[in-house]
Amino acid sequence: xxxxxxxxxxxxxxxxxxxxxxxxxxxxxxxxxxxxxxxxxxxxxxxxxxxxxxxxxxxxxxxxxxxxxxxxxxxxxxxxxxxxxxxxxxxxxxxxxxxxxxxxxxxxxxxxxxxxxxxxxxxxxxxxxxxxxxxxxxxxxxxxxxxxxxxxxxxxxxxxxxxxxxxxxxxxxxxxxxxxxxxxxxxxxxxxxxxxxxxxxxxxxxxxxxxxxxxxxxxxxxxxxxxxxxxxxxxxxxxxxxxxxxxxxxxxx
Amino acid sequence: xxxxxxxxxxxxxxxxxxxxxxxxxxxxxxxxxxxxxxxxxxxxxxxxxxxxxxxxxxxxxxxxxxxxxxxxxxxxxxxxxxxxxxxxxxxxxxxxxxxxxxxxxxxxxxxxxxxxxxxxxxxxxxxxxxxxxxxxxxxxxxxxxxxxxxxxxxxxxxxxxxxxxxxxxxxxxxxxxxxxxxxxxxxxxxxxxxxxxxxxxxxxxxxxxxxxxxxxxxxxxxxxxxxxxxxxxxxxxxxxxxxxxxxxxxxxx
DNA sequence: CCTGAGAAGTGGTCTATGCCACTTTCTATC
DNA sequence: GATAGAAAGTGGCATAGACCACTTCTCAGG
Numbered sequence: 001x002x003x004x005x006x007x008x009x010x011x012x013x014x015x016x017x018x019x020x021x022x023x024x025x026x027x028x029x030x031x032x033x034x035x036x037x038x039x040x041x042x043x044x045x046x047x048x049x050x051x052x053x054x055x056x057x058x059x060x061x062x063x064x065x066x067x068x069x070x071x072x073x074x075x076x077x078x079x080x081x082x083x084x085x086x087x088x089x090x091x092x093x094x095x096x097x098x099x100x101x102x103x104x105x106x107x108x109x110x111x112x113x114x115x116x117x118x119x120x121x122x123x124x125x126x127x128x129x130x131x132x133x134x135x136x137x138x139x140x141x142x143x144x145x146x147x148x149x150x151x152x153x154x155x156x157x158x159x160x161x162x163x164x165x166x167x168x169x170x171x172x173x174x175x176x177x178x179x180x181x182x183x184x185x186x187x188x189x190x191x192x193x194x195x196x197x198x199x200x201x202x203x204x205x206x207x208x209x210x211x212x213x214x215x216x217x218x219x220x221x222x223x224x225x226x227x228x229x230x231x232x233x234x235x236x237x238x239x240x241x242x243x244x245x246x247x248x249x250x251x252x253x
Numbered sequence: 254x255x256x257x258x259x260x261x262x263x264x265x266x267x268x269x270x271x272x273x274x275x276x277x278x279x280x281x282x283x284x285x286x287x288x289x290x291x292x293x294x295x296x297x298x299x300x301x302x303x304x305x306x307x308x309x310x311x312x313x314x315x316x317x318x319x320x321x322x323x324x325x326x327x328x329x330x331x332x333x334x335x336x337x338x339x340x341x342x343x344x345x346x347x348x349x350x351x352x353x354x355x356x357x358x359x360x361x362x363x364x365x366x367x368x369x370x371x372x373x374x375x376x377x378x379x380x381x382x383x384x385x386x387x388x389x390x391x392x393x394x395x396x397x398x399x400x401x402x403x404x405x406x407x408x409x410x411x412x413x414x415x416x417x418x419x420x421x422x423x424x425x426x427x428x429x430x431x432x433x434x435x436x437x438x439x440x441x442x443x444x445x446x447x448x449x450x451x452x453x454x455x456x457x458x459x460x461x462x463x464x465x466x467x468x469x470x471x472x473x474x475x476x477x478x479x480x481x482x483x484x485x486x487x488x489x490x491x492x493x494x495x496x497x498x499x500x501x502x503x504x505x506x
Numbered sequence: 507c508c509t510g511a512g513a514a515g516t517g518g519t520c521t522a523t524g525c526c527a528c529t530t531t532c533t534a535t536c
Numbered sequence: 537g538a539t540a541g542a543a544a545g546t547g548g549c550a551t552a553g554a555c556c557a558c559t560t561c562t563c564a565g566g
Contacts (some may be wrong), residue, residue, distance in 0.1 A: 006519070006520095007519080007520070007522085008519075018524075024539085028546075030545080030546060030547080031547070032545090032547095040520080040521085041520060041521045041522065041523095042521090042522090042523090043296070043520075043521075043522090044521080045518080045522095046548085047519095049547095050544095054307070060530085060547065060548090061528090061546085061547080062459040062527070062528050062529080062546075062547050062548070063528035063530080063545080063547065064528085064529060064530080064531035064545095064546065064547080065529095065545090065546060065547080065560085066546090067545075100535095129362070130291050173476045177480050177481060178431075178480065178481040179451075179453075179476060179479070179480040180433040180434070180451040180452055180476035181433070181451050181476065182449075182530060184433065196435075196449065198432075198433040198434050198435050198451065199433055200432075200433045221433075223432060223433035223434065226432070227430050227431065227432040228430060228432070250541055259548095259549075259550095260549080260550070261549075261550085283515075283517080284516080284517070285515090285516085285517095293550080293551090294551045294552065294553095295549060295551090295552085295553095296522055296549095296550070296551075296552090297549080297550060299518090299552080300549090300550095302517095313516095313517065313518095314514075314516085314517080314558090314559085315517050315518065315557070315558050315559080316515085316517065316557070316558035316559035316560080317515095317516065317517080317559060317560080318515090318516060318517075318559095319516090319517075330525085395566085403522060507566100508565105508566085509564105509565085510561105510563100510564095510565085510566090511561080511562100511563090511564085511565095511566075512561100512562085512563090512564100513556090513557105513560100513561085513563100514556080514559100514560085514561080514562095515551085515555095515559085515560080516537085516557100516559075516560095517556105517557085517558080517559100518555100518556075518557075518558095519554100519555085519558085520553105520555085520556100521552105521553085521554080521555105521558100522547090522548095522551105522552095522553095523550105523551085523552095524548100524549100524551080525548105525549085525550085525551105526547095526548075526549075526553075527546100527547085527548075527549100528545105528546080528547080529544100529545085529546075529547100530543100530544085530546095531542100531543085531544080531545095532541100532542085532543080533538080533540100533542080533543090534539100534540090534541080535538105535539085535540080535541090536537105536538085536539075
């Protein structure tokens with residue numbers, strides 16, 4: 001881990017530690033107090049706090065104080081992959097690990113995760129089921145460097161992002177793409193659908209608070225059982241952007 | 254327009270104007286210059302710029318300057334219905350009307366629009382093209398009752414929601430679903446892809462400010478040229494929701 | 507003609523300070 | 537005892553200035 005040269009980063013790391021060690025809703029020291037504790041000026045403190053507020057890890061209330069955000073929840077949901085998609089019928093999710101290993105990233109995955117093709121990654125392939133029936137085939141990649149101590153159990157566990165957080169990785173943002181495809185032979189047999197059946201290909205690249213690529217996920221969802229539903233609100237907000245809120249039902253990814 | 258009391262907001266608005274009136278990639282005045290022009294301090298400028306950088310409207314390069322970001326197109330997009338999907342390559346959209354009529358809703362459409370199957374609706378089928386090449390096949394339905402005076406020209410026009418507004422219909426919300434499918438014979442020939450090629454089926458039901466169903470759209474998008482990209486920000490906000498901001502380039506839906 | 511050193515301009519970081527606005531708490535008054 | 541008001545503590549906004557790091561351009565020297 002690189003030594004924080006920039007004060008702002010030092011402050012941010014300090015705050016991240018506070019966030020980790022405090023329950024959601026707990027207040028953190030006042031800005032002027034932090035100034036003294038960390039020997040930096042208030043604007044520097046404010047800048048760091050602001051970043052974490054934007055990430056949803058802290059919340060500020062004028063006149064009251066700054067608090068560890070509900071983000072607990074956020075986190076969980078995030079762990080929900082922040083899939084903007086929700087199961088057509090929200091049943092009970094479970095998953096079966098098909099394969100797991102610590103292997104070199106390879107060209108394709110390495111490029112996406114911004115690591116050398118020779119760099120080790122944690123890899124896991126899972127079959128995800130809803131009410132016991134196959135729904136999706138998921139391939140997950142996490143650079144070994146990002147979470148050296150990550151165990152298979154961590155990756156199998158329900159709330160994966162929660163585990164990552166315990167390893168000091170604070171997931172902050174993800175870019176996801178979705179495109180239609182059809183299943184190939186092996187996917188068909190694993191998912192229990194005919195070859196060439198319609199499916200959705202999800203790709204997600206997740207970034208942490210430090211801007212590192214921490215996760216690359218490639219998943220195939222059955223088209224006959226999975227549908228993306230989103231509610232589009234055509235309202236104000238910054239000109240030219242549309243806020244969409246997709247409620248995701250209970251699934252832990 | 255509300256008077257900007259806060260300098261920071263005044264600066265932001267000024268910058269937004271610069272962004273609108275300058276092509277992507279164009280440099281904006283240096284921070285120190287903006288200070289003088291707007292009579293504010295540099296931190297204030299920087300704060301405003303930072304906000305717009307985070308929104309993807311500006312991009313900064315150390316030692317070079319600050320520039321209008323590629324994403325500038327963001328603007329036109331809202332009229333874009335807030336489709337959360339954006340073309341993989343943002344080209345020039347156009348459309349060709351294949352069919353139009355005022356016909357009874359029928360059972361399927363009537364149910365979705367909450368009108369009697371015998372009630373008249375405006376119907377239009379369009380082929381939507383990007384850079385002259387077919388991208389999607391769209392079927393649009395609007396209850397005649399909702400907008401009695403709607404003309405074919407209105408439905409052909411680029412900014413359809415704008416026309417609706419002129420008819421007193423204020424679109425407020427939409428529920429959209431997306432699922433993978435494959436194209437059938439007629440779709441294949443219209444879109445210029447092989448039969449059974451992967452595609453996305455969009456269905457959108459739009460509601461106006463009075464809670465009336467005002468539009469039902471059914472579209473087939475080519476899977477080889479269309480991809481949904483979304484940026485998931487894992488921040489606070491209500492439990493279990495994901496805010497997505499999708500910048501959509503130019504297309505009017 | 508080419509090259510390298512330096513100047514100028516840009517964003518990046520940080521400090522020290524002041525005042526405002528909101529919330530909470532305590533206190534003095536009724 | 538209840539209430540209005542002051543005080544203290546918090547975040548919000550803004551300033552002026554300094555210095556650093558990076559990029560680009562220019563011009564002198566080879």
